[in-house]
Amino acid sequence: MEFTPHPGFVLWFTGLSGAGKTTLARAVEAELRARAMRVEVLDGDIVRQQLTRDLGFSKEDRDQNILRVGFVAQLLSRNQVAVLAAFISPYRDTRARVRAQTTHFIEVFVDAPLEVCAARDTKGLYARALAGEILHFTGISDPYEAPEAPEIHLRTDQLTVTECVQIILSALEARRLLPPAR
Amino acid sequence: MEFTPHPGFVLWFTGLSGAGKTTLARAVEAELRARAMRVEVLDGDIVRQQLTRDLGFSKEDRDQNILRVGFVAQLLSRNQVAVLAAFISPYRDTRARVRAQTTHFIEVFVDAPLEVCAARDTKGLYARALAGEILHFTGISDPYEAPEAPEIHLRTDQLTVTECVQIILSALEARRLLPPAR
Numbered sequence: 001m002e003f004t005p006h007p008g009f010v011l012w013f014t015g016l017s018g019a020g021k022t023t024l025a026r027a028v029e030a031e032l033r034a035r036a037m038r039v040e041v042l043d044g045d046i047v048r049q050q051l052t053r054d055l056g057f058s059k060e061d062r063d064q065n066i067l068r069v070g071f072v073a074q075l076l077s078r079n080q081v082a083v084l085a086a087f088i089s090p091y092r093d094t095r096a097r098v099r100a101q102t103t104h105f106i107e108v109f110v111d112a113p114l115e116v117c118a119a120r121d122t123k124g125l126y127a128r129a130l131a132g133e134i135l136h137f138t139g140i141s142d143p144y145e146a147p148e149a150p151e152i153h154l155r156t157d158q159l160t161v162t163e164c165v166q167i168i169l170s171a172l173e174a175r176r177l178l179p180p181a182r
Numbered sequence: 183m184e185f186t187p188h189p190g191f192v193l194w195f196t197g198l199s200g201a202g203k204t205t206l207a208r209a210v211e212a213e214l215r216a217r218a219m220r221v222e223v224l225d226g227d228i229v230r231q232q233l234t235r236d237l238g239f240s241k242e243d244r245d246q247n248i249l250r251v252g253f254v255a256q257l258l259s260r261n262q263v264a265v266l267a268a269f270i271s272p273y274r275d276t277r278a279r280v281r282a283q284t285t286h287f288i289e290v291f292v293d294a295p296l297e298v299c300a301a302r303d304t305k306g307l308y309a310r311a312l313a314g315e316i317l318h319f320t321g322i323s324d325p326y327e328a329p330e331a332p333e334i335h336l337r338t339d340q341l342t343v344t345e346c347v348q349i350i351l352s353a354l355e356a357r358r359l360l361p362p363a364r
Binding site for chain 2 (some may be wrong): 038050051053054064067068071072075076079080081
């Protein structure tokens with residue numbers, strides 16, 4: 001299979017649990033694959049299995065988790081892979097550290113109000129967090145530091161997945177990171 | 183910069199400390215870059231900084247270390263990156279697990295007698311291990327399980343670096359993993 005050369009980049013999806021990070025990453029992945037690009041999706045479920053099984057959810061452990069992902073994202077993106085990273089990544093300074101070591105870092109703020117995320121409760125986690133069964137739950141018992149100047153800001157309670165994907169693809173196009181569809 | 187497409191593979195250098203793993207990986211790296219290939223060298227110094235700072239040298243920790251590296255090597259190699267991994271990786275079953283999850287896995291046994299490695303003592307570690315200052319030191323106080331059927335077996339006490347590199351390049355060529363030199 002032949003691949004379209006492109007410079008490689010990291011689309012970093014940050015936001016609350018249930019905001020739609022992985023859903024958007026997977027939808028963008030399909031679009032990029034249709035353009036014969038090399039793509040890897042990294043998300044919490046994959047990474048905490050393979051790379052960071054030892055880590056919990058304290059600030060220190062979350063930071064370690066994100067920095068390890070940042071290292072992998074850097075390795076991949078500098079080899080012309082499009083990396084779609086979907087992590088709550090609640091701390092601004094940690095995201096900034098990952099940004100600093102990546103050439104094309106595009107922060108995507110996947111934004112939906114806490115009430116909306118809690119109502120969706122895709123994984124049943126909010127119910128458990130509100131019942132006090134999960135410590136360190138972002139938005140409930142742990143902080144979420146929203147991006148101050150993300151490259152892309154998506155209100156997923158107001159936009160459809162397709163609309164969000166279009167916005168992301170346009171942003172990639174504007175940066176000449178997207179080859180034409182075949 | 184344009185890159186030559188190739189299927190991606192993992193050259194896994196295993197052997198005692200001081201056997202010449204990183205030296206060979208760096209020498210092969212130069213050859214592959216001269217062929218405009220995408221290459222990443224992973225070795226203990228890099229990885230224990232970025233990925234596994236939490237881990238020590240017990241069997242369990244060493245295994246975790248290698249499995250994390252294996253995950254990263256898999257991500258890179260399936261995106262057509264040549265991965266040169268240089269790790270003592272003393273346990274046979276752990277190397278087998280990494281092999282099982284990688285498409286083109288080429289085990290390179292970097293073999294020199296313990297006495298030769300200890301005499302070289304590139305990092306001054308053998309002196310400290312023999313003085314009892316380092317616990318879990320492979321070859322001294324910890325086992326090294328030599329590969330039983332490595333794709334490549336190099337006696338680095340009998341061959342020059344250049345000779346070793348030629349053997350590795352020939353093995354890649356035979357597997358159609360090496361584009362012609364430019």
